[in-house]
Amino acid sequence: MDNGPADQQGGRVTASDAPAPPAADTDLPTGTDVPTGADREGPGTVRGLPLPQLLLDLIADGRWRHPGDAALAEALPWFADPVEFLPDVAAVRRQSASLDDLSDEELGPLFRQARGSTADEPVELPWLDAERAVLIAVARTAGDDTALALDYRTDPADPRVVGSDIWTNPREYTWRIAAPTFTAFATALGLLEQ
Numbered sequence: 750m751d752n753g754p755a756d757q758q759g760g761r762v763t764a765s766d767a768p769a770p771p772a773a774d775t776d777l778p779t780g781t782d783v784p785t786g787a788d789r790e791g792p793g794t795v796r797g798l799p800l801p802q803l804l805l806d807l808i809a810d811g812r813w814r815h816p817g818d819a820a821l822a823e824a825l826p827w828f829a830d831p832v833e834f835l836p837d838v839a840a841v842r843r844q845s846a847s848l849d850d851l852s853d854e855e856l857g858p859l860f861r862q863a864r865g866s867t868a869d870e871p872v873e874l875p876w877l878d879a880e881r882a883v884l885i886a887v888a889r890t891a892g893d894d895t896a897l898a899l900d901y902r903t904d905p906a907d908p909r910v911v912g913s914d915i916w917t918n919p920r921e922y923t924w925r926i927a928a929p930t931f932t933a934f935a936t937a938l939g940l941l942e943q
Contacts, residue, residue, distance in 0.1 A: 795842050795883045798901050801908065801931045804885070807940060808837055815886075816938045824937040825927050829916045831889040832897060844887050848879040861922050875923035877911065878902055885910070897927060910934040 793800045807813035815821070815834045822828070835841045848862065865871065865878040872878035877898065886897040895915065899908040912927040928934035935941055 790842075793838065795838065795845050796848070796880075798881070798883055798899070799905065800838065800841070800883070801899070801906065803907075803932055803935060804899075805838075807935065812940055814940075816940065820938055824934075825912060827914060827916060827925070828895070828897075828912050828927070830893040830895045832886040832895060833889050834886045835884065841883060841885060844884045845882075848877075848882060848884065861924060872902075874911070875914075875925065877924045882911075894922075898924075899931060900924075904930065907932050 790797070791799075793802075793805050804813065813834060813836070815832075818831055821832070835844055861875055862877045862879045863872045864880050866880055868878075872881075877900070881901040882898045883901075884896050884898050888895045895913045897910055897912045900911045901908045903909045907930040909929050910927040910931055910933075911924045914923045914925050917923070917925075928937060
């Protein structure tokens with residue numbers, strides 16, 4: 750991800766619209782139903798993962814927008830920092846490219862991110878498998894290092910939504926379930942009623 754000076758402070762996840770370097774092709778675990786290589790990035794695909802059709806529909810209809818801090822706090826009471834929803838597939842691609850950097854040997858343990866294809870055992874919560882995740886919302890304020898992501902370890906068509914948690918235990922960055930599916934997340938935020 751390319752957010753200027755904030756990147757030099759540990760790979761900050763923020764809502765900057767500055768372009769980022771393209772994500773490197775990573776080898777996904779064998780046996781997945783995710784395309785690899787040149788076929789990975791179709792119109793509704795990010796990092797080789799198909800975005801949920803509901804998310805694509807919400808973006809196309811202009812309904813994929815932040816519901817307001819009060820509504821988000823009601824749905825996710827543990828999530829304290831404000832976030833910005835990534836407005837389109839291009840922004841999701843740009844910001845999700847940071848998952849590669851944040852899952853390397855140096856930063857991975859700090860941000861509890863790993864690559865499932867190189868891990869000795871399955872990557873489970875409170876860790877994020879960077880190869881099976883896509884960011885959908887990032888910190889509004891540079892340096893907050895918070896995000897919401899689609900977590901494809903549960904369902905490739907309607908993945909769960911996970912959020913970073915630095916508030917429950919400030920000494921330990923973790924990922925926790927925000928909603929069991931993207932559909933449940935959108936419903937809880939009232940995005941389907943608009």
